[in-house]
Amino acid sequence: MSLTASSAEEAASSAKTASFHLATLSVQDRNAALETIHNALLEAKDDILAANAKDLELARKAAADGSLSNALVSRLDLGRKGKFDDMLKGIMDVRDLEDPIGKVQMRSKLADDLMMERVTCPIGVLLIIFEARPEVIANIASLAIKSGNSAILKGGKESTESFVAISKVISAALDKTAVPNGAIQLVTARDVIAQLLSQDRHIDLVIPRGGNELVRYIKESTKIPVLGHADGICHGYLTASADKDKAIGAIVDSKTSYPAACNALETLLVQDTALPTVLPGVAAALVEKGVTLRCDPASKAALSSIPAESIQDATPEDYDTEHLALVLTVKTVPSVDEAISHINAHGSHHTDVIYTSDSALAERFMNEVDSAGVYWNASSRLADGMRYGFGTEVGISTNKIHSRGPVGLEGLTIYKYKIRGDYQPTTGYGTGEGQKPWKHEQLPL
Amino acid sequence: MSLTASSAEEAASSAKTASFHLATLSVQDRNAALETIHNALLEAKDDILAANAKDLELARKAAADGSLSNALVSRLDLGRKGKFDDMLKGIMDVRDLEDPIGKVQMRSKLADDLMMERVTCPIGVLLIIFEARPEVIANIASLAIKSGNSAILKGGKESTESFVAISKVISAALDKTAVPNGAIQLVTARDVIAQLLSQDRHIDLVIPRGGNELVRYIKESTKIPVLGHADGICHGYLTASADKDKAIGAIVDSKTSYPAACNALETLLVQDTALPTVLPGVAAALVEKGVTLRCDPASKAALSSIPAESIQDATPEDYDTEHLALVLTVKTVPSVDEAISHINAHGSHHTDVIYTSDSALAERFMNEVDSAGVYWNASSRLADGMRYGFGTEVGISTNKIHSRGPVGLEGLTIYKYKIRGDYQPTTGYGTGEGQKPWKHEQLPL
Numbered sequence: 001m002s003l004t005a006s007s008a009e010e011a012a013s014s015a016k017t018a019s020f021h022l023a024t025l026s027v028q029d030r031n032a033a034l035e036t037i038h039n040a041l042l043e044a045k046d047d048i049l050a051a052n053a054k055d056l057e058l059a060r061k062a063a064a065d066g067s068l069s070n071a072l073v074s075r076l077d078l079g080r081k082g083k084f085d086d087m088l089k090g091i092m093d094v095r096d097l098e099d100p101i102g103k104v105q106m107r108s109k110l111a112d113d114l115m116m117e118r119v120t121c122p123i124g125v126l127l128i129i130f131e132a133r134p135e136v137i138a139n140i141a142s143l144a145i146k147s148g149n150s151a152i153l154k155g156g157k158e159s160t161e162s163f164v165a166i167s168k169v170i171s172a173a174l175d176k177t178a179v180p181n182g183a184i185q186l187v188t189a190r191d192v193i194a195q196l197l198s199q200d201r202h203i204d205l206v207i208p209r210g211g212n213e214l215v216r217y218i219k220e221s222t223k224i225p226v227l228g229h230a231d232g233i234c235h236g237y238l239t240a241s242a243d244k245d246k247a248i249g250a251i252v253d254s255k256t257s258y259p260a261a262c263n264a265l266e267t268l269l270v271q272d273t274a275l276p277t278v279l280p281g282v283a284a285a286l287v288e289k290g291v292t293l294r295c296d297p298a299s300k301a302a303l304s305s306i307p308a309e310s311i312q313d314a315t316p317e318d319y320d321t322e323h324l325a326l327v328l329t330v331k332t333v334p335s336v337d338e339a340i341s342h343i344n345a346h347g348s349h350h351t352d353v354i355y356t357s358d359s360a361l362a363e364r365f366m367n368e369v370d371s372a373g374v375y376w377n378a379s380s381r382l383a384d385g386m387r388y389g390f391g392t393e394v395g396i397s398t399n400k401i402h403s404r405g406p407v408g409l410e411g412l413t414i415y416k417y418k419i420r421g422d423y424q425p426t427t428g429y430g431t432g433e434g435q436k437p438w439k440h441e442q443l444p445l
Numbered sequence: 446m447s448l449t450a451s452s453a454e455e456a457a458s459s460a461k462t463a464s465f466h467l468a469t470l471s472v473q474d475r476n477a478a479l480e481t482i483h484n485a486l487l488e489a490k491d492d493i494l495a496a497n498a499k500d501l502e503l504a505r506k507a508a509a510d511g512s513l514s515n516a517l518v519s520r521l522d523l524g525r526k527g528k529f530d531d532m533l534k535g536i537m538d539v540r541d542l543e544d545p546i547g548k549v550q551m552r553s554k555l556a557d558d559l560m561m562e563r564v565t566c567p568i569g570v571l572l573i574i575f576e577a578r579p580e581v582i583a584n585i586a587s588l589a590i591k592s593g594n595s596a597i598l599k600g601g602k603e604s605t606e607s608f609v610a611i612s613k614v615i616s617a618a619l620d621k622t623a624v625p626n627g628a629i630q631l632v633t634a635r636d637v638i639a640q641l642l643s644q645d646r647h648i649d650l651v652i653p654r655g656g657n658e659l660v661r662y663i664k665e666s667t668k669i670p671v672l673g674h675a676d677g678i679c680h681g682y683l684t685a686s687a688d689k690d691k692a693i694g695a696i697v698d699s700k701t702s703y704p705a706a707c708n709a710l711e712t713l714l715v716q717d718t719a720l721p722t723v724l725p726g727v728a729a730a731l732v733e734k735g736v737t738l739r740c741d742p743a744s745k746a747a748l749s750s751i752p753a754e755s756i757q758d759a760t761p762e763d764y765d766t767e768h769l770a771l772v773l774t775v776k777t778v779p780s781v782d783e784a785i786s787h788i789n790a791h792g793s794h795h796t797d798v799i800y801t802s803d804s805a806l807a808e809r810f811m812n813e814v815d816s817a818g819v820y821w822n823a824s825s826r827l828a829d830g831m832r833y834g835f836g837t838e839v840g841i842s843t844n845k846i847h848s849r850g851p852v853g854l855e856g857l858t859i860y861k862y863k864i865r866g867d868y869q870p871t872t873g874y875g876t877g878e879g880q881k882p883w884k885h886e887q888l889p890l
Contacts, residue, residue, distance in 0.1 A: 020789055024812055108834055114823065116833065123845045124815065204845040219668045225846050246868035253870030344465055355868070366863045367469050370569065378559065378866030387871065388561065388862070389553055389885030400568045400649040401670050402847040405862050417833070417850050418811050421823030423691035423800070425698030426832065440834030 008195035011152055011185045012202035015125045018182035019150035023122045025178050027099040030145050033177035034095040037145075038088055040173035041138060041166065045084060051165035052078040052134060059158055068158070075133050076158060087135040090392075094142040097391045100409040101148050109441040111429055113422040120413045122148035124204040127196055129218065131210045132156035137166050141184050143394060147412035150183045152203065154193060156210075164188065197222035209395055212322075227407065229398040231322045231348035232262030234380040237339040237365065238282065240274040242355035246377075247278060248285045250355065254380040256289045260324050262396060263351055263383040267319065267329040269339045275302035275332060278355075283330075291326045294318045298332040319346045336361055340368045347371060349398045351383040351405075372398060372405035453640035456597055456630045457647035460570045463627035464595035468567045470623050472544040475590050478622035479540040482590075483533055485618035486583060486611065490529060496610035497523040497579060504603055513603070520578050521603060532580040535837075539587040542836045545854040546593050554886040556874055558867040565858045567593035569649040572641055574663065576655045577601035582611050586629050588839060592857035595628045597641065597648065601655075605633060642667035654840055657767075672852065674843040676767045676793035677707030679825040682784040682810065683727065685719040687800035691822075692723060693730045695800065699825040701734045705769050707841060708796055708828040712764065712774040714784045720747035720777060728775075736771045739763045743777040764791045781806055785813045792816060794843045796828040796850075817843060817850035 041048070059076050062068035078084055106118035126149050130136050137153055144151035155163050167186040174181050187196065197206065200223045208215045208228045215228045236251055254265035270279050275298060283293060283303050287310040294314040295303065303311060318329040319342070333339045336354075343352050351373035354365040362376035373383045383406060385393025390408030397403045403411035429436050467475075486493070504521050507513035523529055551563035571594050575581050582598055589596035600608050612631040619626050632641065642651065645668045653660045653673045660673045681696055699710035715724050720743060728738060728748050732755040739759040740748065748756060763774040764787070778784045781799075788797050796818035799810040807821040818828045828851060830838025835853030842848045848856035874881050 020785075020813060020815060023815070024809075110827070110832065110834065114827075223664045225670060225844070227846075243868060249870045250866075250868040253872055257870070257872050340465075362865070364469075366861075368465060370465060370468070371861065373862045373864065375864040376866065377868045378864045379869065379871045381871040382555070382559075382864055382866075383862075387555065387874075387883065389555065389883065399670070400859055401672075402859075404859050414845055414847075414849050416811075416816065417818045417828075419818065419820040419823045419827055420807070421695075421821065421827075423688060423695040423822045424824065425694045425702070426824045426826040427698055427702050429832075438832065438834065 008187070008192050008199055011187055012125065012196065012199035014182040015150040015152050015185050016202040018180040019122065019124050021180050022145075022150060022183045023101075023124075023148045025148065027101070029178040030099075030148065031095045033145050033174065033179040034091050034142055036177050037138070037141065037170050037173045038091045038095075040169050041091075042088055044165070044169045048162065048165045048169065049079050049084070051161040052076070054161040055134070055159050072132060072158065075131075076162070078134050078162060083135065087138050090135075090139050091142045094139075094146050094392055097146065097409060100146070100413045104445050105415060107443040107445055109439050109443060110419070111424065111436065111439050114424055115420050115443075117418045118415050119418055120415050123412060123414050125150045125152065125202055126412065127152045127154070127199075127203045127206045127224070129154045129193060129206070129208045129210065129214065130156065132158040134159040134162035134166065136209070137163055137186070138170070139392075141170055143392060143409065143412065144184065145179055147409050149412055150185070152185045152187060152196065154187045154196065157190070160188060194221065197224065200224045207395060225402070227395065227397055227399060227403060227411065229262060229348070229350060229396050231398070232264070232350040232396070233266045233320065233322050233346065233348040234263060234350055234383075235267045235269055235339075235343045235347055235352040236265050236380070237269045237271070237333070237336070237343070237352070237354045238274055238278055239271045239336075239354065239356040239358070239361065240277055241357040242274070242278050242377075243357065244278050244281055247355045248282050250353075250377065250379045251282050252285050252289060254353070255286060255291055255328055256326065257379075257381055259326050261381065262322075263381050264324070265328060265353075265380050266321065266323050267331065267346070269331050269333050269342060270299055271339075272298065272332050272334050275299060279303070280305060286328060289326070291328050293328055293330050295330045296332055299330045322348070336365060340365060344368075344370050349400075350396065351375065351380045353378060353380050372396070453632070453637050453644055454647075456632055457570065457641065457644035459627040460595040460597050460630050461647040463625040464567065464569050466625045467590075467595060467628045468546075468593045470593065472546070474623040475544075475593065476540045478590050478619065478624040479536050479587055481622050482583070482586065482615050482618045483536045483540075485614050486536070487533055489610070489614045493607065493610045493614065494524050494529070496606040497521070499606040500579070500604050517577060517603065520576075521607070523579050523607060528580065532583050535580075535584050536587045539584075539591050539837055542591065542854060545591070545858045549890050550860060552888040552890055554884050554888060555864070556869065556881065556884050559869055560865050560888075562863045563860050564863055565860050568857060568859050570595045570597065570647055571857065572597045572599070572644075572648045572651045572669070574599045574638060574651070574653045574655065574659065575601065577603040579604040579607035579611065581654070582608055582631070583615070584837075586615055588837060588854065588857065589629065590624055592854050594857055595630070597630045597632060599632045599638060599641065602635070609633060639666060642669065645669045652840060670847070672840065672842055672844060672848060672856065674707060674793070674795060674841050676843070677709070677795040677841070678711045678765065678767050678791065678793040679708060679795055679828075680712045680714055680788045680792055680797040681710050681825070682714045682716070682778070682781070682788070682797070682799045683719055683723055684716045684781075684799065684801040684803070684806065685722055686802040687719065687723050687822075688802065689723050689726055692800045693727050695798075695822065695824045696727050697730050697734060699798070700731060700736055700773055701771065702824075702826055704771050706826065707767075708826050709769070710773065710798075710825050711766065711768050712776065712791070714776050714778050714787060715744055716784075717743065717777050717779050720744060724748070724775075725750060731773060734771070736773050738773055738775050740775045741777055744775045767793070781810060785810060789813075789815050794845075795841065796820065796825045798823060798825050817841070
């Protein structure tokens, strides 16, 4: 791991060179490297926490004068109970995941003695730009090594001391493994993002892990493909046939179990006939948990039993807003058509849910809503790589190509076609005179 | 099909709206639409050829004064023997392909009464920018409808009369089908590409089908993901153990069967020990077919038997050049390591081939060369959707994400996650106290 890359070009070019070697390593070699990193970090715990304490001290000062939020300070703290151990456990969890590389996805006989295979392989070089949480660097390095990709890491400046300490340990550890040192590059120089984004010759995919503004800036600033979501404006559509009591549990979970998450509920669409029947119980339970409801006139009228201080009038902007707080937009719709149109127009194609006992209606909703996750009677907060059973999560993609929804290790792979032949000229095959037909016979994997 | 979209925004927005409906159609409805289009084009053959004749007349004038190539004029001509029928047959071929939509790729039980499925679905709206060949519009409209995607088409100006005639027929035909009219939009306004490229809210994927300059311009000008190759600098690596006679057939096919294709051979790397043994026969056969060899000093010295007028000195630029003509760069390398490094540094990650009898060497080459196609003893010209058995080809991608190599219908799809539950809050699951563990049980497809 280079801490001294003198330029973005040097970091990108050496990551590329390393990626060619990394791509050829066996899963045993890649897993052994993860163990070595795990053990080295465990051994260096005191040094890393000491470095982290310096970041924390600066951050606390910044928080005291108001230039940094207390929430950020808390996220910086690697010394919090269980956090360092969780970071270490995460590395071993990635080691234990199935190898995503070398999987044969397709095998066919094009002609006699002419066999084709489609085999998964690493993408190449990832550029990962992430927020301040210092443990992310170990997580991302693990995912990159496991999937055979080089990674260039650029983290938030508030964690610089922690990053440098962790990456020194990882770098020294890699020297004892088959993984080339250049495969994981930490870039600490300031203002280097624009230069990294211009390295489209060497970098194959950018993964921003941060807020909307960062993701939008990156998409506007590079030719390199970007894997990242910009927003999570998740909707629920509550119909009159929903189970009154159970719906409370799912909706309260969606809105309140982690309001700052991208998979939290932001807008509740309510079928007009559900206003007097299902909505009041749901609304009371949400308000009980501290949620403020931003209502349209019809839903507001139906909620006269709710204390006035918990109800506000919805503005048009609310329909396009990711509140990321205990605020929920409520809108009345006359039909599933209006619900679907509203979601496709105002949503962020992340995760949207219908609550109903009508299975035909639910299937229609799931087919017509254009989102990565379309759920029937479930919590939007299921949208998560761990909860989907992927064992890890690179991020949640609202892209329409490559990877959509929670992205596991599979999202860090692509494939290549291998053909093994006997020197046949292609002109010998086809439907013309004297040509042999192609066989195109699918073979078992 | 709108011929009158007053703006790029209007075309993109109505294509998006249509895409939501198109995505819900059964394969029967989509196939029926293809048949209707086929029959309408057949019936309108005379009118279309009359329109095509106008394009041809202008093109022939332009060719006469040198502002257009004769090759382009020939590609414009829909009246050439078999061309119109091929266009019609292409539509029915697409109809007969397996439905790429609604395939369940993954099915798992997250918990009791909480089932997850990953199902293929259309991407949404495609923007396809293509060259002058008029039959492409029917081909692309078919692929889009079959895969449930809306398409905005912007073709080369030389075919305008033909495009308008064909699209009038398609538009009238669509009105008799379940496919919404807005799903296929022809944009005829000039200089509209930049505006279309700014419609990232509505357009999900850009597919440029044209030369390198077009592809590069598009990648630099949009936030929308781009599926396209920029170059096809394909390599062969000829080792001393290659079959002398058979290698001639594969290499001559790779270079000469269609030199203007992106899968044609551009550089032949030769193992030094193969210079006196295998190379002379291969070189003589290539020269016999009219190929000029651009040689490094060592290969030139080994080819003293070849007429001097067929040998030129290679320049450094040749190693990075897609000749697209009967010209082949020849370079001597001492080992497979140098061959692989050269290809990864100078190639375009399209298709590269090793000629050898050593299977371990071949496997190493295929693993380490970072290209969409890596072949052993085969012709680079196999890199083609029809030859791979995909039935059609959207293009050949040198992207590292989503789709790589020849792209069939599958490349026009993505997936969504459907979850069907019983209103369970996520807080009830996990490893904490009182929580139930996730099941994450893979179920058969």
